[in-house]
Structure formats: C-alpha cells, structure tokens
Amino acid sequence: MHLRDLPAGELPRERLIMHGAAALSDAELLAILLRTGRTGENVLEVARGIVARFREVGLSEILAMPPAEFACIPGIGMAKAATVLAALELGRRAQNTAKIRPRIREAQDVAQLLRPRLSAEKREHFLVLPLSAKNEVLMVADVSVGTLTNTLVHPREVFEPAIRCGAAHVILVHNHPSSDPAPSTEDHRLTRVLKEAGALLGIPVTDHVILGGDAFFSFSEEGLL
Known part of the structure; x- marks a missing residue:
C-alpha cells in the first residue's frame, strides 16, 4: 500500500x-x-x-x-x-x-530569575511560572503586556501553560514600571480571582510576586494568599 x-x-x-x-x-x-x-x-x-x-x-x-x-x-x-x-x-x-531547571524556594528566587528580563520594561508584563512538585520552573510564560498602569489578564491565558506542562502549582509575576512594587487594588483583586480559578483547576497559586526597581513584593510572604 x-x-x-x-x-x-x-x-x-x-x-x-x-x-x-x-x-x-x-x-x-x-x-x-x-x-x-x-x-x-x-x-x-x-x-x-x-x-x-x-x-x-x-x-x-x-x-x-x-x-x-x-x-x-x-x-x-x-x-x-x-x-x-x-x-x-x-x-x-x-x-x-x-534537566537543569531553576528551583524556586522563596520570592527572592523569583526576583533574581526575572528581574533581568523585566527591569527595563516601560509597560507592565504579566507572567506565570508553572512549577513542578519539586518547585522546578517548567517554563516562563508571557501572559499579557499592558499599559503603564494596568495589564489585562484572563484566567484562561494564565492556566493554559500550566495545564500544558503538567504543573503542580504556579507563581504569578508582574512588574511595576514605576519601580514601586506595592500592590494596587487591582493587583489584590486579580490575585483573588486567579487564586480561586487555580483552586477550581487543582493548580494552586502559591505566590504572586510584583517586581519594582530593585525591590519586590510577595503576596505569600506578606500572608495575603
């Protein structure tokens, strides 16, 4: 044949x-x-x-x-x-x-991994880090690029990379071009929405790290997750 x-x-x-x-x-x-x-x-x-x-x-x-x-x-x-x-x-x-994958133990590891990528950006970039059960970074997924003041993010785009690579949990990351990493009201709202979506999917959100200048803010380390 x-x-x-x-x-x-x-x-x-x-x-x-x-x-x-x-x-x-x-x-x-x-x-x-x-x-x-x-x-x-x-x-x-x-x-x-x-x-x-x-x-x-x-x-x-x-x-x-x-x-x-x-x-x-x-x-x-x-x-x-x-x-x-x-x-x-x-x-x-x-x-x-x-076999050589970064491992995330704390928010400082996230900052060291992504600060070189985001420090010079003039707009907000929202990324997701799907992690293995051993906290290894499976990939770095760009989800959204926003304006100077906000980023449009949908749970579908956030969790699709995590589902695709079989992640055990995810860490959310975005930058503040203003260099002030303090979370806005919208950052708090978005974190709650994505945490709830992750719980429904069985892929928990274990941190949301905001990078601003040389500083960072961790929702997990601040007890907000």
Whole structure:
C-alpha cells in the first residue's frame, strides 16, 4: 500500500498535528523525518524496517554510527541521514537542557530569575511560572503586556501553560514600571480571582510576586494568599 492510500487520519504528519508527537510510534516519527520511501516500500515501511533494525540497542545508537554508515541503510542516503542525525542530536541536547531547571524556594528566587528580563520594561508584563512538585520552573510564560498602569489578564491565558506542562502549582509575576512594587487594588483583586480559578483547576497559586526597581513584593510572604 502506498502512503497516500492511507486514510488522512492515519498519516503520520496529520496524526502528529491532531494528537501531538507523543501519540506517534517511533516508526511514525521517523517517517516524518524521512519524508519519502524507496522503490517497493513507502516511507512508513522504510521507517518500520529501521526501527526493527535498532530494536535491541535503541534508536539512540544511530548517533554512535558514522553518518556514512547510517546513510548506507537501504532507503536512507546522505540527505535523510543528515536529517535524522540532526533530529536525534537536537532531542538529546533538549533532554539534557531540561534537566537543569531553576528551583524556586522563596520570592527572592523569583526576583533574581526575572528581574533581568523585566527591569527595563516601560509597560507592565504579566507572567506565570508553572512549577513542578519539586518547585522546578517548567517554563516562563508571557501572559499579557499592558499599559503603564494596568495589564489585562484572563484566567484562561494564565492556566493554559500550566495545564500544558503538567504543573503542580504556579507563581504569578508582574512588574511595576514605576519601580514601586506595592500592590494596587487591582493587583489584590486579580490575585483573588486567579487564586480561586487555580483552586477550581487543582493548580494552586502559591505566590504572586510584583517586581519594582530593585525591590519586590510577595503576596505569600506578606500572608495575603
């Protein structure tokens, strides 16, 4: 069967777009990289053959092979070998990088992490830090950029990144361009709204840190959460 004869919902690229990369088999992911098959075999069949070839040692063993040797596998060639090797190396580097994550123990850690990013901003930026159960920062998500005096923030935009990366809890962060980190009435209101939303979602808000100049304000450390 030609790959084009498969139903659209079974094509690797379409399945990735619909369901995410994690839903695909090793052969389907490899088929997306290879793009084309060879005479007598469609790309998915070629990919399955390669996966079977490395089943005992694992696909990571490809990185240990000389590129020219991998390219000699039927259906590969130098161009496809370069694509696959680049993807595997990028995945390896991404995995290594992901192991080194900032850990938040107190509001001071938040200030040190984000002050370089926000200190020169002339408008308010609202960010969310989704954290793991070990208080590791899973990502820094920009939620909203406002005017000099206010920021428009919706719970949907705040918690979507946290849900996406499986966060155990979140810390809210925004800056005051005035350099005064004291919370406004609107800051208090927004904190209450987002705390209630987090409680409903099972992703608690454990702090809201406001950065202003060299100072910061922590709702948690002030006993306001």
